[in-house]
Amino acid sequence: MIYKINNFLKLVYKFSGYLASIFLILVAVFILTGISSRIFGFYIRGLAEYSGYSMAAASFFALAYTFYNNGHIRITLFLEKFKNKKRRLAEIWCLSVASFFSGFMAYYFIKMVIISIKFEERSEGADEILIWIPQTSLAIGSFVFFICIFHHLVFSILDKKIN
Numbered sequence: 750m751i752y753k754i755n756n757f758l759k760l761v762y763k764f765s766g767y768l769a770s771i772f773l774i775l776v777a778v779f780i781l782t783g784i785s786s787r788i789f790g791f792y793i794r795g796l797a798e799y800s801g802y803s804m805a806a807a808s809f810f811a812l813a814y815t816f817y818n819n820g821h822i823r824i825t826l827f828l829e830k831f832k833n834k835k836r837r838l839a840e841i842w843c844l845s846v847a848s849f850f851s852g853f854m855a856y857y858f859i860k861m862v863i864i865s866i867k868f869e870e871r872s873e874g875a876d877e878i879l880i881w882i883p884q885t886s887l888a889i890g891s892f893v894f895f896i897c898i899f900h901h902l903v904f905s906i907l908d909k910k911i912n
Contacts, residue, residue, distance in 0.1 A: 751907075751909070755900075755904075755911060758896065758897070758900050759817070761813075761893060761896070762813045762814050762817040762893070762897060763814065765810045765811070765812075765813045765814050765890065765893050766810070766811060766813075766814030766815075768806075768810040769806075769807045769808075769810035769811035769814060770807075772803045772804070772806040772807035772810065772886070773803075773804075773807045775799075775800075775803040776800050776803045776804050776807065779796050779797075779799050779800040779803060780796075780800055782796055783796040783797065783800070794875040794876050795874055795875050795876030795878070797874070798872060798874035798875070798876055798878070799876075802883035802886075805883065805886070805887055806883065806886035806887070806890065808890075809886060809887045809889075809890025809891055809894070810886065810889075810890045810893070811890075812890055812891070812893070812894035812897075813890070813893040813894045813896070813897035816894065816897050816898065816901075817897055817911075827839070828840055828843070837905070837908070840905055841902065841905050841906055844898060844901055844902040844905055845902060847898045847902075848895065848898045848899045848902050851891065851894050851895040851898050851899075852895045852899070854891050854894075854895070855888070855891040855892040855894070855895040858884070858887050858888040858891045858892075859888045859892065861884055861888070862881050862884045862885055862888045865879075865880050865881035865884055866881045
């Protein structure tokens, strides 16, 4: 059962990485459209804001994917000093702290989206989009990141390999 959950979570992290790449492509499209529109003498409102929203979405959707694929900077210099049992305990402690802070971050991003929906907040840019729309990607990305770190914590406690 735990390996079925593991395989499902791998797919979630991979899908999150694909979403990040799509948002990076959107950043390029928005920037190139903005440059082209200036060259040809017309203006499209909100391209700079949409580019920023897409960059934030790409960053947060990429968190879980890069953590799972060991792309994040980790404290391996610290953990390399320990041997066997102490190393495992130190890794569990580090993942516990990271789980707490990533869960805290995910909780407050989700809370921020709910408050933005409740008060119908709009962006201050030229487009005045409902701000909860771009905030949703941050909340989802941070929640998937929390799941990824917690996933590593559980497998570390059970002393099982994720890959």
